[in-house]
Amino acid sequence: MGETPISSDLIRGHIDTIVLGLLSVQDRYGYEVCKQVTVLSDGEYELKEPTLYSAARRMEAQGLIRSYWGEGSQGARRKYYAITPEGKVAYQRNLEDWKRARRLIDRLVSSQTEKE
Amino acid sequence: MEAIKYYVKGAFQGVKETPPVLEQQEELIADLTAKVADLVAEGKSEEEALGVAIASLGDLSALVAEFEPGEAAIVAVPTANVFSNRLDLCVVAISAGVGAAVMIGSAALGAFSSLVMPGAGFSLLAVLAVAVWWVRAAYLRYQDAPRAVEVRELVYSQRFRRALAIWAGVSAVVTLFNAVSGTDFWCWPIWVAGGAWALSIKVEQWAAVRSEFRAPLAHSDEHA
Numbered sequence: 001m002g003e004t005p006i007s008s009d010l011i012r013g014h015i016d017t018i019v020l021g022l023l024s025v026q027d028r029y030g031y032e033v034c035k036q037v038t039v040l041s042d043g044e045y046e047l048k049e050p051t052l053y054s055a056a057r058r059m060e061a062q063g064l065i066r067s068y069w070g071e072g073s074q075g076a077r078r079k080y081y082a083i084t085p086e087g088k089v090a091y092q093r094n095l096e097d098w099k100r101a102r103r104l105i106d107r108l109v110s111s112q113t114e115k116e
Numbered sequence: 117m118e119a120i121k122y123y124v125k126g127a128f129q130g131v132k133e134t135p136p137v138l139e140q141q142e143e144l145i146a147d148l149t150a151k152v153a154d155l156v157a158e159g160k161s162e163e164e165a166l167g168v169a170i171a172s173l174g175d176l177s178a179l180v181a182e183f184e185p186g187e188a189a190i191v192a193v194p195t196a197n198v199f200s201n202r203l204d205l206c207v208v209a210i211s212a213g214v215g216a217a218v219m220i221g222s223a224a225l226g227a228f229s230s231l232v233m234p235g236a237g238f239s240l241l242a243v244l245a246v247a248v249w250w251v252r253a254a255y256l257r258y259q260d261a262p263r264a265v266e267v268r269e270l271v272y273s274q275r276f277r278r279a280l281a282i283w284a285g286v287s288a289v290v291t292l293f294n295a296v297s298g299t300d301f302w303c304w305p306i307w308v309a310g311g312a313w314a315l316s317i318k319v320e321q322w323a324a325v326r327s328e329f330r331a332p333l334a335h336s337d338e339h340a
Contacts, residue, residue: 029146029147029150030143030147031146031147031148031150031151032150034147035154046172048172048173048174049144049147049148049173050173050174050175050176050178050179053140053143053144053179054178054179054182057140057182072146072150076146076149077142077146078143078146078147078150079139079142079143079146
């Protein structure tokens, strides 16, 4: 697949928050999370599975999410992820941080162009 | 699909097959399979779908590299298995010790009195041993079973084979001893006990598989 239209560097730092947000709605398995990201972004951003697995492993070690095996569609089992209470707290904190950062960056990047 | 399995196994080549690695592989295989099924549902041919799914994964090397250096030291055998192996050994040793004592004791008594039969002592012992094994199996169901299917298959089939081998060996020795000593037919409880041991491993394996699916499913399957 080609280049994603948006720089993935800008998004990378927020992958944890994105995943936590998706898991706070319901438990999901890995591919489901990736698919949901594509749908929500109208295809503008694609979360690759390996990136998700790395993030999930890290967040599971931090206790923000937990995983369990559940039944899949054709008798095969699937690994589901669920958010923990700690994860919910972290999600809310990240969300507040992001809102503040967004306001700040908006102000910073636009004031610069206005003054020059 | 076999092709997915080969691709994933290939990507993880050179990585020690620890339980976390096998779990990651299984997760990757399951997710890729779901993705291919989605693409096929969209009208792509199976081969096309496979190509697209693998290409969209991108580079696996960063993920694979996470496993290699730090986790190579992890023991491939889960602790539950080590623990139950040790327990097996203890149960066998205690049973053999008590069995020998009962046999010698009742043989000595039998020499003086016809009331105590060596066979009766052994039957009692066999019943006790089977009871102990069943309690042990029940306890182990509370232990963490290895989570990756492949690890579990490996662990249980190894234990089952060994149980069968021990059972056959002990039965042969005991039967031979029974035949040679010309005593009454007292070796059958040992056949039963050994057989029950091997069987209890199969029961454990089954219980481990079942308990896994008792994990709560937060939502119904959308792909059904």
